């Protein structure tokens with residue numbers, strides 16, 4: 267879908283959607299819980315990624331009742347009993363990486379498939395485990411679909427911490443279900459550590475005990491039972507980042523963007539957005555459950571993105587409009603997301619009139635006064651690139667045309683409605 271976006275001023279109150287990361291985790295834990303009593307998960311939004319995880323867990327045996335923004339789930343006693351061995355993960359890295367090990371905690375043959383860039387996103391960390399344990403797997407040229415046949419065995423596991431934390435989450439969910447104790451050792455530096463905290467929090471809520479040896483290793487007792495629980499998902503810091511930057515770069519000095527449902531004490535790693543923009547000079551008022559953002563003059567800085575990769579594209583927009591140079595460093599894993607986010611954000615922002623270059627796994631950004639616009643840009647089928655370009659359009663002189671604008675449905679299906687509510691002007695079928 268192509269949309270035309272006119273330069274506009276964004277202003278007002280925005281309800282931040284629920285955290286995608288917490289939503290995946292809560293749905294999976296509830297679906298694994300002992301049957302009999304239901305879990306209720308509140309404040310959900312059914313993005314494509316969350317719908318994908320929910321549908322798979324239902325296929326694997328959980329009983330799920332859907333409401334407008336909630337789910338009631340009766341778990342399948344920690345058993346995975348697939349009605350259909352085909353597992354379509356669409357474009358969700360979290361879904362496939364969380365569910366591969368969970369799927370083979372019971373003896374199963376499963377065919378994991380995906381779409382878009384997911385077909386190529388790395389899974390080697392699991393293949394090494396399969397090789398070691400003699401679990402059958404098959405794919406062509408390392409791409410999806412992937413057939414896996416077997417059952418995980420309790421024991422010693424090792425994962426490199428610098429590829430994706432999602433492998434660690436998958437194993438932390440799966441290993442308590444095995445019939446013996448396991449140890450999971452993390453080699454190399456653990457990046458995206460905040461996501462492991464979210465995993466441990468939801469596992470604890472479901473009654474699962476894990477001993478965390480300072481993120482270097484985890485001791486996991488086998489034969490554990492997931493307990494049903496009630497849970498309300500908090501607002502998503504990866505998504506609030508877009509609205510925070512919208513408020514900061516607003517051309518109207520009297521503006522205010524008020525972001526609701528932002529937990530001040532959240533464990534989400536992307537909460538780092540607050541510290542980073544404050545360091546750059548942004549004027550934020552932070553209250554317990556909301557943040558007020560006022561237009562501010564910001565300065566370039568050095569941003570280590572290894573612990574909060576998802577906010578890189580929108581921080582590049584802010585950096586492009588900040589005085590001086592910004593360096594976004596340690597962004598290796600940005601290349602293995604829904605697009606190569608180093609190249610995609612650089613290419614598209616430069617079309618608008620920014621000055622961004624790539625240097626290895628870093629983005630080097632020289633600030634400009636504003637963007638020219640007047641061009642067609644692409645979202646590279648990546649929700650975070652689409653939303654970043656939408657926010658960037660507010661500082662363009664001329665309207666832009668955005669291709670693949672529908673990619674927002676992966677994490678934030680009502681993004682364009684919110685954009686219009688906040689004063690954005692878009693034309694969908696022109």
Ligand SMILES: O=C(O)C1=C[C@@H](OP(=O)(O)O)[C@@H](O)[C@H](O)C1
Nearest residue numbers: 287360430431432458461575576
């Ligand atoms: O566990 C999660 O919920 C996520 C982990 C991160 O991935 P990596 O650990 O691969 O960086 C993040 O980019 C992704 O959007 C969500």
Ligand SMILES: C=C(OP(=O)(O)O)C(=O)O
Nearest residue numbers: 357358359360576603604
């Ligand atoms: C990378 C992302 O998600 P996932 O890895 O789950 O596809 C994202 O939401 O930016």
